[in-house]
Amino acid sequence: MHKAQALLISFIFLVSGCLNSSVSDENDISGYEWWEVPLEKRYLMDLDFSSWRSTLPEKGPYNWTGPSEYFVQVELPLEERDAGYPEDPLMHVALWMPEVPEGTLVPVIATIHPYYEFAGSNPNTIPDLGIGQWVLEEFVPHGYALAQISTFGSGKSTHCQDVKGLGEQIGIQAAVDWLGKQPWSNGNVGLMGKSYAGTTNWEAAQNPSPHLKTIVPISGSIGVREMFYRNGSSESRAMLYDALYEGATAGATTDDMRMCSDDAIGPASPWTTYALAEYGGDQWNDYWDERYHLQDVLDNYEGSVYIVWGMQDWNVDPYHAFPTYQMLRDKGLNVKGIMGQWGHNYPDQPNVHENMSSGYGAEAFPKVTRMDWSIELYNWFNYYLKGIGTEPKSQVQIQRNDGEWHVEETWPSTDIEIHTHDVSTWGSMGTVSSSSSITLSSQPLESELHISGLPTFHAQVRANSCNGGQLFVTMLDGTSGLRLGHATMDLRYRDGGYEAKSVTPFATYTMQMEFNPMDVVIPEGHVIKLEITESGEDYLPSTCSSAGVTLVEAEQPLSLPIIDRPESDNRWFEVPAWWE
Template sequence: MNRLFVVTTVAGLILAAIAGCIGEEKSQEDTTDEEPGFLGGFSNTAVFAGDYRMEESSYVSGRVLQDGLYEMLPGEVVYLKSEQLDGTDIQIGIIKPNVPQGVKIPVIADAGPYFTPMPDNKVFQERIGRWAENFVPHGHAFALIPIRGSANSGGGSDLCGPQEAADLNQAVTWLGQQEWCNGNVGMIGKSYDGSTPWEVAATGNPHLKTIVPISGISDMFTLLFKNGTESRAPVVFHTLYYLYGFANNNPDNGRSAKNTAEGIADVSFPVGATMSVYSTLTGERDPLGYWAARNYRPDLEKNYKGSILLVHGLQDWNVDPHNAYPWINTLEDKGLAVKHMLGQWGHHHPDSMEIEGTEHMRWDWQEILLHWFDYWLKGNESVDLGPRAQVEDSSGRWRNEETWPPKDTASVTFYLTVDGKLSTDPSGDSGEASMSILGSSESPVFISEPIDNGLRFAGSPAINLTVTPQMSGGQITALLYSTADGSSMQRVGCGQVDLGFNGGEKRQLVIPGQEMQVTLMLQPLDVVIAPGSCLVLKFTQNGYEDHLNLAPLPVTLAIGGNCSRITLDTFERQDDVFFTPPE
């Protein structure tokens, strides 16, 4: 969800895709008084076999294997009066299947800022086409819920704030209580739309049985800042969402004049922009609670009882994987049913044609979703959910896992030596290297010997460094590469830390000339180093992607012996866990 993503969204370049469908639907009793719980259902089925390609379709992404039984009814638009103090409009668009009278159906909802105002009940929109055409014929209603400040919902952009969450919680409750609904609601979406499911889940809404967050955010601060480093130009970030709210949703395209005026006058933007300036300058959460109100993790851990199908691209630099891991494992350890889908793609849906190289696409993604929604929203326990985790490693091979990161790992440590090596032997002379503030060409680089049998590792590697700041601060960026020939290199990991935030969110005193221990965590990854290849670890004062370095102050790195090292969680897998997705 970086500036490029928002700008392209504002420009209207939103790709959606798909059509298609699968078997007969049954009426389900209202189960809202029951906790969803984990019913079973996971298996070793890697791929639900079938032909996922469509010869004639305006959509170019995945599809379900079989057509559904029901036609889609014309869309309808309803307005709720927000229970917040402003009492503004909450717009909801609904597409339902034409089921027999008396058959109750669940609802799948997408909530976010990117919908158009839906004048004249024009609910069907390209960006939700893949889901409506796949799931509605199979007996699921599909709902669009524009957040406040977007489409024809009133108010202004609250940027994942408490007013927005309260509106969405109210909308989900309303959907679950309709006489045609079986009481069960699921939420799905990517990026911002992948963050709103976390907001409602944090309330413990009894109607919300499952969520499918795709590159979503459960704590806004962790998107914009990490280890004291600023990663998303937060002031610009707030500004773009504010501008999007009224510049692209106005009376010219169906938004009411009243709601347009509310969006322009809303005070959330200046407050958010001010708190962003504060945090950019300090690296800390604000003292007034703006960021705390957008951190849904404590309430999620306490309140949510539903299931989670978590999707993230391991090459996503818009919403880095650390926004999901390792925190999601906390919910898993609490007993929630969690399924992981992790591919070597960027900020995309698993079946998006925008993925860099279609060999990474999952054409069966819609079928996986249909199984998931039938199980959790219809209570159909006969449905096969497939494995708990599917992950694509850096070599492009997919495998099944019990969870992710794997738990059956063994630590392998490489030590930084004075002669520029990554060695598994901590002995040797001691020395130091300077972190360049001028460019990567003068940065310390360390390379391993060829790894004869190759290496497989996953999770968030820890780099433990002994450093001496020359001034009262500094930031360090680490880049991990694989190379087969010593010249061409593939980046497999990256991370950044501010010396003042070593191990926490509160700034610590950095004393010039005083040696200190620093832990730098790389972004979550799943990597294979080919036999005979080498690992390369480079340090710099520069940033990477949108991760800026606002404190390029000179730092000296201690090397040799046990001074500085990188630890990898390695593991092995037999061939029977690997599989080839549909092509």
């Protein structure tokens, strides 16, 4: 008996030791170099959170010199040459170099945009606070060169400012090619930037230099029309976009009297698209097509892409990222994505993220801030620009609106289930106009819902006394009042996309609305609420706003992409707790 008890006690201690060892092993990262620590274990790292942005655990060994200034001669086709006060088209490059041993070739991380202005306090010879300063601090000491480049018509670059047009694209591509051909260069160039400086990444990849190996577009639009129109609904800023950019870099000098071929049609195109799309007002010239970047990228680019986006970005909405991510994957490219519940920001800006509003990212704070992002990019650039390490996985790291992060092989995930609700049973139908709206609410949910993807709402509507109309649909947690997402559509674009069709007054149509990308959770017992208005947020009312459209008494299907991720699912991961 005593012997049996002794054996039992020994067995218990043995099992206990094994279990403790297993737990200990799970939390042990001592066997990894800092850049090798897996994503799901990075929260265990002893990172430095005292800096203004994410920092690498180990500082690089090199000092740096710079900036040196260079002008790159660009060959432009005749139709892209400027008029007024023409001169040689030159791209201005400011360059910082690591002090590496003689004979060592280095890759380049470059950022390109029109916001460098020598008349003010932000010339491109001063590292900018978006990309330049951070790259100079974190990556140049590890053996990368930094280039800051002004687009045509800005800074010291000559030529006219052809806002995101063919001339600008050619200039960007020429500057990238020049960087890759320098005697100190290893021939590999990566681009990185946010907003306009993210769009230039796509521009460079449209007809890319063979030296362009990777791009990291951060909230960079895939096209100008795509930036301002969602299912035909127009943002208010679209009307003055081109004109404002032309004026932003103008001054009382002859270089600002140069004219691009598109300077006349650019400011007019948003107005004709808004008012006359169904009559060809969006197709009377090639202004929009010339500034749609993605198709050329799909046709011509063979490098890698790291897409960064805020799910609450209202400047360049996240629908630019999806389905772009999967389209690039389908082409055979290695593509990574990181999508948090921030706005038009970088992933590692806690001082910015803390100012988000409820329903617009606040609920995801503080986990929204990724102070391990520098490690992500260290591995990315090391592989694609230096050929060091293993190829990063194609995956999407995405954050739910309550702050929790999960990683998916693609997004929306392949295992989503579509839950369809007939919202005509949620309340009364009626007319939506500038003076009337509709609110619909579901029954309390029988279980928690994790919506992960782009919901659709196929609204059955009747045009009223006008040849158009618009719907703006806001989805909310009707119990807590929390905003979850939105969709908008102009009736002329009822099939989605960018092809306008005519509208006959009093005819019935199906508006195939698609919501912006959403990754949100609605608790059990809560209700889903739809607020349907004629316009909302930063979108213009339609030209038929006073007449509006009427939701008819018919099935009104709302389709929700749902995923099931139990807490034990290994796709959830914790982020480094910078706030503790």
